[in-house]
Amino acid sequence: MFHRYIDVLLPYPLDQSLTYLLPEGLEVDAGWMVEVPLQNRTERAVVVERHSHPPDVHIKEMATPVFEGPVVSEAQIELARWMAEHYLCAPGEALFKMFPSPHRLSKKAKSDLASVERPTSPAESLILNDEQSGVFSLLCDELDAGRHSVHLLHGITGSGKTEIYIRALQHALDIKRSGILLVPEISLTVQTINRLQSTFGNELALLHSGRRPKERFAEYMDVLAGRRRIVVGTRSAVFAPVSRPGIIILDEEHDASYREHSTPRYDARQIARRRCETESSVLLLGSATPRVEMRYAAERFDVRRNPESKARFFYHRLTERARGALPDVQIIEQQGDADISRTLLLEIEKNFESGRQTVLLLNRRGYQPYIQCRTCKSVVECPRCSVGLTAHRDGRLLCHQCGWTEREMKQCRSCGGPLKKQGTAVQKVEEYLLTRFPSMRIERLDTDAAAKIDVEDVLSRFLQGEIDLLTGTQMIAKGLDSPGVTLVGVLQADRGLALPDFRAQERVFSLLMQVAGRAGRGEEAGRVFFEALNTEHPVLLLAREQNYDRFFAEEIAERRESGYPPFKRLIRILIRSREEAVAVKRIEELASLLTTELSDKDELLGPAPAPLTKLHNNYRYHLILKTTAPDRLRGVLKERLPAFKARLGEKAFVELEFDPLDML
Ligand SMILES: Nc1ncnc2c1ncn2[C@@H]1O[C@H](COP(=O)(O)OP(=O)(O)OP(=O)(O)O)[C@@H](O)[C@H]1O
Numbered sequence: 116m117f118h119r120y121i122d123v124l125l126p127y128p129l130d131q132s133l134t135y136l137l138p139e140g141l142e143v144d145a146g147w148m149v150e151v152p153l154q155n156r157t158e159r160a161v162v163v164e165r166h167s168h169p170p171d172v173h174i175k176e177m178a179t180p181v182f183e184g185p186v187v188s189e190a191q192i193e194l195a196r197w198m199a200e201h202y203l204c205a206p207g208e209a210l211f212k213m214f215p216s217p218h219r220l221s222k223k224a225k226s227d228l229a230s231v232e233r234p235t236s237p238a239e240s241l242i243l244n245d246e247q248s249g250v251f252s253l254l255c256d257e258l259d260a261g262r263h264s265v266h267l268l269h270g271i272t273g274s275g276k277t278e279i280y281i282r283a284l285q286h287a288l289d290i291k292r293s294g295i296l297l298v299p300e301i302s303l304t305v306q307t308i309n310r311l312q313s314t315f316g317n318e319l320a321l322l323h324s325g326r327r328p329k330e331r332f333a334e335y336m337d338v339l340a341g342r343r344r345i346v347v348g349t350r351s352a353v354f355a356p357v358s359r360p361g362i363i364i365l366d367e368e369h370d371a372s373y374r375e376h377s378t379p380r381y382d383a384r385q386i387a388r389r390r391c392e393t394e395s396s397v398l399l400l401g402s403a404t405p406r407v408e409m410r411y412a413a414e415r416f417d418v419r420r421n422p423e424s425k426a427r428f429f430y431h432r433l434t435e436r437a438r439g440a441l442p443d444v445q446i447i448e449q450q451g452d453a454d455i456s457r458t459l460l461l462e463i464e465k466n467f468e469s470g471r472q473t474v475l476l477l478n479r480r481g482y483q484p485y486i487q488c489r490t491c492k493s494v495v496e497c498p499r500c501s502v503g504l505t506a507h508r509d510g511r512l513l514c515h516q517c518g519w520t521e522r523e524m525k526q527c528r529s530c531g532g533p534l535k536k537q538g539t540a541v542q543k544v545e546e547y548l549l550t551r552f553p554s555m556r557i558e559r560l561d562t563d564a565a566a567k568i569d570v571e572d573v574l575s576r577f578l579q580g581e582i583d584l585l586t587g588t589q590m591i592a593k594g595l596d597s598p599g600v601t602l603v604g605v606l607q608a609d610r611g612l613a614l615p616d617f618r619a620q621e622r623v624f625s626l627l628m629q630v631a632g633r634a635g636r637g638e639e640a641g642r643v644f645f646e647a648l649n650t651e652h653p654v655l656l657l658a659r660e661q662n663y664d665r666f667f668a669e670e671i672a673e674r675r676e677s678g679y680p681p682f683k684r685l686i687r688i689l690i691r692s693r694e695e696a697v698a699v700k701r702i703e704e705l706a707s708l709l710t711t712e713l714s715d716k717d718e719l720l721g722p723a724p725a726p727l728t729k730l731h732n733n734y735r736y737h738l739i740l741k742t743t744a745p746d747r748l749r750g751v752l753k754e755r756l757p758a759f760k761a762r763l764g765e766k767a768f769v770e771l772e773f774d775p776l777d778m779l
């Protein structure tokens with residue numbers, strides 16, 4: 116019998132699918148993208164089911180398929196439904212995060228779905244050391260057994276984790292399965308991508324937003340069709356429709372880029388876990404500085420330490436560098452107003468003169484971070500956000516939260532007094548170095564530079580030794596494997612420790628460990644200098660020792676004491692509105708509504724203004740729920756939030772985040 120009806124999902128907060136009539140003679144199935152009439156326009160939607168149950172109401176005919184053939188798999192539709200339950204979003208919102216949108220492609224255009232050819236070339240083969248082979252052979256056993264397991268690969272910087280990833284992916288292919296490797300940022304991963312390309316050739320698909328839409332879509336479709344079985348990409352590549360993934364790998368599992376910033380605020384680590392559970396795959400999470408929660412779980416559930424463990428968890432350590440040794444770290448005092456201390460300048464000079472490379476991190480964008488009125492002392496703020504503007508070298512003032520830009524003004528907005536710029540950010544450091552060392556080849560990498568220059572080109576030149584000093588923000592701390600780097604400097608190393616956020620220490624510690632890890636990866640020993648105001652800060656001292664275990668022990672004790680994750684789970688609910696009074700009123704209503712639902716396992720903090728109280732012209736007030744029974748609270752929210760949201764009208768919006776990464 117002809118199934119005349121189709122149910123479709125749209126990328127909007129609709130809890131339900133919508134039903135349309137399928138025109139006679141049109142073949143459309145689950146997974147297809149179609150255009151449907153909605154009010155007086157047409158919208159793109161994805162078919163999730165075809166059936167023969169006429170709904171009670173009058174329904175319209177769908178218009179046309181956008182593309183001939185499915186654009187998502189059944190498994191992705193299933194996953195979208197799970198996400199809807201887990202993140203309390205609409206299934207359509209989740210599903211539309213999973214595929215690159217087909218650009219002006221029609222039936223006829225199918226032939227121009229030409230994706231990239233990638234020749235393989237034989238890679239030099241390394242012999243795995245004992246630690247690496249131990250991990251690799253266990254991963255192979257788990258892959259061969261075809262069952263689900265989770266592995267935390269905690270390996271110091273330079274311990275050769277990438278080598279294990281590549282071999283594990285190869286093994287997945289050998290046993291006729293597929294694999295996904297997620298990385299924080301593609302342009303910073305040039306070396307690994309090159310390795311993958313030469314190993315996997317046309318089996319490899321590159322999925323990330325930096326690609327041209329047509330190519331990206333073409334490679335995505337190759338993956339869906341099973342023509343490419345190894346995927347590498349950023350966060351959203353976790354949805355790649357490889358069938359039967361043998362393994363999903365997340366490199367730098369601690370990285371914040373694995374969290375999505377718009378609804379649904381999914382976490383690629385959770386999605387990967389879910390996929391691996393349902394598809395009987397191996398989940399491999401690698402880092403030199405695993406998240407505190409992850410490390411805690413790994414130790415507790417490791418099946419070799421705890422045979423009773425309910426989860427099949429493995430905690431692996433790589434304690435030696437594959438080449439070279441961990442660098443020696445010193446802490447030095449930041450000198451008043453100077454951009455860089457004299458000690459560090461001398462080190463940079465010496466290093467340059469002996470033909471070695473330097474990495475210099477200052478995790479602060481712009482030229483000077485404060486602009487203050489000399490008369491009334493007020494700080495120049497963004498007109499849309501409650502944060503100060505940063506002066507950039509091109510004479511503009513920029514808001515790093517919302518992107519607001521204006522020309523630098525001469526006088527204070529409120530009193531007309533003279534303004535003074537203060538502090539040092541990374542552009543100022545670059546400028547200083549360029550004047551001080553005119554013959555040094557210096558490049559800067561940060562988000563501002565990345566918008567103008569080719570990041571991959573800079574990194575390649577750096578790796579080839581054509582750049583003497585690379586300065587920049589956290590971008591330069593990740594993954595770089597250049598044997599020529601023997602000196603790493605960090606300016607304002609204790610910055611960020613005072614942020615009102617329980618993860619502040621973890622973030623700084625991990626950044627310092629990562630960037631220190633760029634030094635001494637070749638034959639030559641590495642040296643690292645942390646420049647700070649508070650040279651005695653315990654986090655700095657632990658980073659100097661490169662002692663993750665002690666950092667972990669102290670941090671976990673503090674979390675236990677104060678009831679933060681992993682001991683309690685957090686849910687953050689934020690209300691934003693253009694009118695402050697509305698935001699305040701609504702958050703109070705929400706707080707009293709939720710108070711009646713709390714059990715003795717839950718605790719409600721707030722309501723309070725979010726630390727970033729105004730953002731993009733919206734006032735933000737939030738509640739934090741702390742709980743040891745997150746599933747029950749999820750149920751409560753699922754039941755109570757829709758009616759609450761419906762009453763809000765157009766003036767206020769709710770943002771919901773489970774396990775938030777920050778509270779700003
Ligand atoms: N078994 C081995 N023998 C020799 N060299 C190796 C071996 N394994 C890896 N290497 C080399 O060691 C270097 C560091 O490896 P890799 O970049 O994989 O480290 P990593 O653990 O990913 O480090 P990070 O966490 O700092 O990114 C690379 O140049 C790699 O080619």
Ligand SMILES: [Zn+2]
Nearest residue numbers: 497500514517
């Ligand atoms: Zn702003």
